[in-house]
Amino acid sequence: MNTQVSPSITVRRQQFDFNKTPLYYMDNNPLLSHLLTALSLTFPHGERFFVHSVRQIREQVKNPVLQRNISSFIGQEAMHSHAHEEFNAFVEQYNVPAKAIMDFEYHSIEEAKQRLTNKQQLAVTCALEHFTAIIAQYILEHPEIFDMLHPEIKPMWIWHALEETEHKAVAFDVYQDVFADDKVRKTTMRIITGTFLFRISHITLKLLLNDPIGRKQWRKNIAGLATLSKVLTDLAPAYFEYYRPDFHPNHYDTTQLTAHWAAQMANA
Ligand SMILES: [Fe+2]
Numbered sequence: 406m407n408t409q410v411s412p413s414i415t416v417r418r419q420q421f422d423f424n425k426t427p428l429y430y431m432d433n434n435p436l437l438s439h440l441l442t443a444l445s446l447t448f449p450h451g452e453r454f455f456v457h458s459v460r461q462i463r464e465q466v467k468n469p470v471l472q473r474n475i476s477s478f479i480g481q482e483a484m485h486s487h488a489h490e491e492f493n494a495f496v497e498q499y500n501v502p503a504k505a506i507m508d509f510e511y512h513s514i515e516e517a518k519q520r521l522t523n524k525q526q527l528a529v530t531c532a533l534e535h536f537t538a539i540i541a542q543y544i545l546e547h548p549e550i551f552d553m554l555h556p557e558i559k560p561m562w563i564w565h566a567l568e569e570t571e572h573k574a575v576a577f578d579v580y581q582d583v584f585a586d587d588k589v590r591k592t593t594m595r596i597i598t599g600t601f602l603f604r605i606s607h608i609t610l611k612l613l614l615n616d617p618i619g620r621k622q623w624r625k626n627i628a629g630l631a632t633l634s635k636v637l638t639d640l641a642p643a644y645f646e647y648y649r650p651d652f653h654p655n656h657y658d659t660t661q662l663t664a665h666w667a668a669q670m671a672n673a
């Protein structure tokens with residue numbers, strides 16, 4: 406097992422003020438803004454599920470380094486859930502049906518918790534953590550994406566991307582330590598890829614159709630779609646790494662990248 410000492414997993418308590426954030430906070434683009442809001446709507450209950458899936462088997466982990474990393478992982482995800490919950494409540498004023506979508510997420514997850522074994526639940530977390538890790542790393546390496554964000558919302562996404570990159574290996578290390586079942590890990594990723602992409606696209610479309618001004622901005626939305634397809638194409642090789650038999654999230658060393666952004670955050 407490639408569990409590494411991760412001194413860089415720091416739990417940061419953050420307060421954000423979104424009060425002047427516009428509805429189209431990403432490049433003044435309805436499609437891209439609704440896509441980020443769709444992600445934000447899935448985070449509070451989704452990240453609580455990640456914590457649940459790790460917590461329910463953590464007593465089987467004997468490695469003290471990994472135990473410490475688990476504590477940091479839980480701390481970071483708890484803060485993310487809280488921040489995104491506040492943001493989701495904020496966008497309700499723009500007629501975004503945030504509560505209804507979050508309630509649906511909650512019930513879907515509760516139902517999955519009843520249906521799936523502990524191993525399958527953790528494999529789901531590992532798959533989704535791979536998605537968040539590769540997306541987070543991509544935007545940390547392309548800060549021009551952050552510059553497309555409204556200044557009030559930018560710090561929250563930098564903070565979340567940084568911490569997702571810092572703790573990217575924790576759920577995977579727990580899975581390897583307790584189960585190390587490659588077949589279930591890869592099969593789960595195939596299923597999760599479909600459900601995750603479908604769910605995010607579905608929520609984004611729902612938000613766009615529910616937005617009488619944004620849905621008419623065809624030129625901007627097509628440009629947003631072009632940006633999105635470029636990002637997805639760029640992410641494909643990192644995504645497929647997950648299917649390698651020797652895959653480990655730390656094979657791609659992000660120590661310098663996270664140190665850089667941690668320093669930026671501390672200075673800000
Ligand atoms: Fe998170």
Ligand SMILES: [Fe+2]
Pocket residue numbers: 455482534537569572
């Ligand atoms: Fe995470």
